[in-house]
Amino acid sequence: MNHFLVGRHKKRLASEIGTIVKPHGGKLRVALAYPNRYHVGMSNVGFQAVYKFWNEIPDIVCERVFLPDADELEEYSRSRTPLLSLETQSPVRDFDVLAFSITFEPDELNLVRILDLAGVPALASERDERDPLVLAGGPITFLNPEPMAPLLDLVAIGEAEALLPTLTDVLRSASNRAAKLERLAEEEGFYVPSLRRASTLVRAKMGKRADFPPPATYVLTPSTEMSNKFLVEVSRGCPTLCRFCWAGYNYLPKRSFEVQRILDVARGARQHTDQIGLVSTAVGAHKEIVPLMEGLREMGYRISVSSLRFEDLRAELLDPISRSGEKTLAVAPEVGTDRLRFVIHKRVTNEQILEKTELIFSRGIENLKLYLMVGLPTERDEDIDGIIDLVGRIREQLLAHGRKRGRVGRLIPSVNPFIPKPGTPFQWHGMEKPSLLARKMQKLKKAFARMPNVDANFKSARLETLQALLSVGDQRVAPVLIRVARGEADLKRAMKEAGLDLDAYIYSERSPGESLPWGYIDNGMKPELLESQYDKARAAALTPA
Template identity: 40%
Template sequence: MNWQIQQILRRRRGAETGAIPAGCGGALSVCLVYPNHYAVAMSSLGFQTVYKLFNDQPDLVCERAFLPDRDELDAYLKSGDTLVSLENERPLSDFDLVAFSISFEPDFVNIPRILKLARIPSCAADRTGADPLVIAGGAAFLINPEPAAEFFDLIAFGEGEALIPPLAALCVQHVAASREMLLQELGRLAGSYLPAAGHDTAVQRITAPAAAPPACSVLLTDETEFGNMFLVEVSRGCPRGCRFCAAGFVYQPFRQQPLELLKAAVLEGLQHRKTIGLVGAAVSDHRSIEALCNFIVEQDGSPSLSSLRVDRLTPHMLELLAKSGHRTISLAPEGGSQRMRDLIRKNLTADQILDAAEAVARAGILNLRLYFIIGLPGENDQDLEELVKLTAAIKERVVEQARRHKRLGEITLSVNPFIPKPFTPLQWAGMCPLEELKRKVAWLEKRIRPLANLRLKVEDLHGCVLQALLSRGGRELTPLLLQMAEGLNLRKAAKLCGIDVEACVTRIYAPDEKLVWEVAPVADRERLLTEYQAAMKQLPEEQTP
């Protein structure tokens, strides 16, 4: 093997703590693959959890592999070496099972890249008994598996704690069976979807048992976004039901870990890292979040929360965060105007947002990150004007508090375009056209630029269009993914494959239309439709579909 590749893999192994020894024993060999770079993969608590779950199963050994970084990829291409696992530098094609864990739709593009490097046929239909079984799971497939379905022999719908033990046991039991017989047996498991067999009947989504312990960091390394943290999942799902967000509908019911279990996880984490990263779609909605943060501080640790719900802030919580060294707090008004916040069911008023921003600054945390969505159904320039006015008012409140602290902070507006996600009430709505999004961004830049200590950060619009396309499309996108994996950009790949991207992402679906992503009905369709109709009532009649 190329010495550069070996050097990179050795460095990574040497920088990790907590890796599970991957011996040569075990009836079943599994390679767990994250279709992005190592630093991205190891920042994912979900990926780490699945790694531990596989290795917890008897008679099974699980290793890991990733999309090579640029230098690593160059070494693979120059040497002609096949992609290998991190632990034992074993070719992926030598494993019994290659399991992809995928959280985000744009990573679909990297699936055929990885399989090509591993010398495994990209499409399941082209594989033989000599090839590993290639399976997948993760949040991206709960939303819409179809664009990438033909790459896999099996897709597992649900949460790893419930899916992996029976799947692993069956694979171990039938490890010597033919590919066809093993797939036939696996297809009988709850949550299993065999893409080659189609989906005439809906696949059942499997939820983790209520008694499942909190997911925590398994491996620690500085080569990740959260290298200084020990991550602990405090809850799963979200009780809010914002109409644009999949977390409130896909991961139901909302589950909160008991405080005592979380304290035990924190004590374990503090042996390795001073900062405890609290993970979940609705961290601040946990019934004991303040008590947990208080406990972390009492143990001389520092709690870190990805974002705080505006209406869940308390002076004591902010005091704890300030005391533990927080310099930035993220708040998510989402809608710039009251009309847009009502449309997405955010249940926040401008006064609540202003009071929360002032409370954060009063506590001495003077850097704010504000999350907004543009391009929502029915949005107009007046809504954008209100977004700017709200931001300016937030700035005034923060500056007033900053004077008391005798130092200035910075406010960052993180602006993302609306993407109509499957299994949300707004799944029937269309995305704002790309050129109109560009106009809105230019308008915001012009209005925000004169405001001091304000920074506008906009998500890559072309990347968001790709995400929307892969969220809404079907198997007609498989050729497009294959072309993009070879290096074509979205525009060129779509032209070559005859796909009208704009028509797909901006399309408004009829309520009674069969939707391509409804392979596994992970949310109640009637509830989604009721919420969609309620959202559309916020719009003038001429803007209603």
């Protein structure tokens, strides 16, 4: 056993609260992998909820697996040690099941790397009974799992709470690998790439209510992005239905977790931390958000939120956040003009945004993050100018309130290129070419650089090309994914040598009647509705509320 690697795992475990370690004998052994570093993965509440679910079953042992840090990767390579699980430092390839929780497309590269490190064949067609059953779930899998489908024995499509009972029953009862896959291929929400016929639809299995304990950070650790902060999901879905956003269209109906359930799990964590983060695509849209925050304040929590919609911002919502000591908030103007905001189906004007940001600063919030996008459908030069003007006007508000306090905060615009997402009205629209995106971003960079107290972050348009390909690609992309993950070629070279046209995949507009790689997934949203929304966007029409 490698002393350096085992020691690193034990050091992490020693700093955790809530770790579950179980003996392996006579149990179904599941290695639950988050395809990124420990520092990133341990802030994912969905990943933690699955870990808790499986470990509460007596005859299942579930251990965590992460992409090793850089120095650990060097040691794995030098010593030829197979990838180890966190809890008992057992070889991952010895587990019965290797289950991936995937939230972001670029992490598909890390899926390949984890399989390689574990000594598990990357392609499902090359595995046999000696290998763990490799499956994946998470948001990416019910958008478009096709680029990684040849790597997977099984894909879980839908929400974990709806899928896990059936999945668990079959994994525990079926006699062998083939029997497990054959049974699951007949169940709602499961896709077996090796068994699916081209004409077969796979219906995503989604929940209708939030009548279960909310996903949360049941294992606390200081070694993560949200150090020792207890995170809890408060609601699922978003009523805004922005036309670029997969969450609004795929998490339907919108649901709020019961206040008492949230308070119960928060009460259990309070002895270990006084920091809590409320997680959702629309935290403020929770039907009882104010009573929830008041309950958390009574426990002495310092409250932060992932982001707030402008429609939900009001004094009674902001005051508990400010009184708890939180000084930073995040909002999403997305764009700089009312016209383009209506195109993406966001019902708020620049003047309304400025009213809300004035309210934010007046309630004691000092720093404000602004989520912005470029390259959206119908975008014009004046929309980029609009971003500069809007940020400048919000900055003036920040300065005015900061001077009164004697302490000026920061404005933090975060600018991302638009990437088409399956299952949304903009799934047919191509991504803008990197040269055009770079020009727009450079204009914003120069403008923001001339604004003191503005610290802007920009995603690289070229780096986002890979994410776009994995978002809208098909199974032909799998060999490219493997080669790029292994460092055998960059994306352009790998695509060219595979005989694939990168431009055709991500920069070309698709017609609504065109067959889409993810078209076999039935998420309950009628394609005609998505098409209608796309037509309205191109006509710059706002769908009536």
